[in-house]
Amino acid sequence: GPKVLQIPSHQIIDMGQMVTLNCDPVSNHLYFYWYKQILGQQMEFLVNFYNGKVMEKSKLFKDQFSVERPDGSYFTLKIQPTALEDSAVYFCASSRDTANSDYTFGSGTRLLVI
Amino acid sequence: TQTVSQSDAHVTVFEGDSVELRCNYSYGGSIYLSWYIQHHGHGLQFLLKYYSGNPVVQGVNGFEAEFSKSDSSFHLRKASVHWSDSAVYFCAVRITGNTGKLIFGLGTTLQVQP
8 A cells, every 4th residue: 555654764863963854655645743652652643734834733842843844855854953862763644634534654763862 | 631541561362362452542522543553663554443333343454343432442353363463553542623643552562472
């Protein structure tokens, strides 16, 4: 079936540096999401995005986080500056709508901040 | 506050056994319920969902789940498991009319022994 691609699959970065996580959603999907999963813990909602705007964000979506999707390119999650507690697996997901359609998740980007 | 509770962190069964993974939720309004599977090192894959109608829903690979409003439950079942069913299973709630955010349970790790 259609896939969500996430690039890179792994990233190691020094604390304080900027990182950009890239997501290529399913082509006819209009809603995009980021979720954060710390090893062995719950998958937690960060943010969702539609029509060029953030629709909802959680308390985990700190001021250092930002999302965008310039036309025709990746849906990105940028963290600037990174902190040790940002180490986690970040999953991108997309859906056609928010009513009936299913979500398609990517395989995740494993971020390690050192 | 909406919550999703998966009471069993780990379940171990033998190949060919039946299994039930439990999910309870707390929310008084209209919701979608779904189950996702996560194989080690991969993203989440959709299994099945319920919104209305027949409370027993069929999913991929022989999985089914039953919704119970009186018990606030949506337990996942499979009649005969295979070793490849070993994974982490997440129950998720989506509140209708919201921005599409999923609220996940903590997950149940299913281990199928040969």
